Amino acid sequence: MEILSKVRAFAREELVGAQASLDALAEAPLPIYRRFHERGLGNWWLPTATQPGHGLTESVDIVSELAYGDAGTAFTLFISILGTTMLSLYGTDELRERFLKPMRARGSFCATLGSEHAAGSELTKLATTATRSGDDVVIRGEKSFSTNTAFADFLVVIAQTSDDPGYLAVVVPRDTAGVHIRKRWELNGLRAAATYQVSLEDCRVPARYVLRGHGLRVVEIGLNASRLLIAASAIGIARRIRDLCMDYAETKPLRNAMLIHNPVFAAKLGQMEMLIEVMRNQCLAAGAELDAIMAGPAANEEFLRRRALKSVLATKLFCGQAGWQVASVGSEMFGGHGYTRENIIGKLVRDMRYVAIIEGGDDSIRDTLFTRYVIPIANRT
DSSP states (O other): OHHHHHHHHHIIIIIGGGHHHHTTTOSOOHHHHHHHHHTTOTTTTSOOSSSOOOOHHHHHHHHHHHHHHOHHHHHHHHTHHHHHHHHHHHSOHHHIIIIIHHHHHHTOOEEEEOOOTTTTTOGGGOOOEEEEETTEEEEEEEEEEEETGGGOSEEEEEEEOSSTTSEEEEEEETTOTTEEEEEEOOOSSOTTSOEEEEEEEEEEEEGGGBOSSOHHHHHHHHHHHHHHHHHHHHHHHHHHHHHHHHHHHHHOEETTEEGGGOHHHHHHHHHHHHHHHHHHHHHHHHHHHHHHHHTSTTHHHHHHHHOSOHHHHHHHHHHHHHHHHHHHHHHHHTGGGGGSTTSHHHHHHHHHHGGGTTTSOHHHHHHHHIIIIISOGGGOO
16 A cells, blocks of 8 residues: 555654654644645545545554554544544535645644533533524633644534534634633643643634534544544554564573563563554454445435444454553563653553543443443333
């Protein structure tokens, strides 16, 4: 796959050797993102005038290669898929033409504003409101975590409304009056990603910028794509940890030999390789299911019927747990040195942790799997 070789080259040339700067919480590394786009790679899942976008099955390995270099950069480059999926499925032709077409051409970004401090994972308790005012919608509220907001082309804001259907997903151009960045969060991992707290003060947009359907269902559907790619990033981080362990073992003396010849080490690395392989296979299977639905004649209706896919939920949950096993074992192999800021393994451990936290923590995912797929259909609410 030509795009995969290009992404692999980008990761090796731009990311692997830049760990110190990418982990320093410096200004969002926009020059790196621009160089990614200059290679024809930005927003690879969106179609161009001459070719279709790359599907989620292909995106699994693309994200793995990016995360091998730096998971924060990978997250920044793929997380726009959450907003673009919602807009692609439930936006009008006008909205797709105005907002999606320029994104692929410019390699630019969008951001999704759903999370709020008090609501946590209970999106039904969102306090942000969207009020109809003539031909417009006025949005007011405070959003806790939103990546890329400061340099996005547009935002997709999830808000409650007094009108049916109760919750809306609204496209808000980034330059709309009343959008204020309050702070950039200092994350423990993914420090190259720029995640913000955002205030929305009487943000007025045309009512035709509201996406079709119930806002909470629309965002839940969009999360299928982004959750899958979060899971895929665990593969890249785990592969990097495995390779670092191998490099270390070739130079680390142990009992008159090198660590690489130790059977305990071999068993641990064999276990890592098994987990990496299963993570990838699980991601590819979930990606194939998503691609099949997207290629169908009525993808928007099919997603409304199925919403959060079981395969994606299970994949994110598994990759978060399996990736953490790899990171934990890998960290132990470096001894005390692995517990210092001077060793890259510490960064990789911090980066890996996000897979089980972002866009639904493990307990939230378990609860969704239980309520949607374990409870007998007749007893579901």
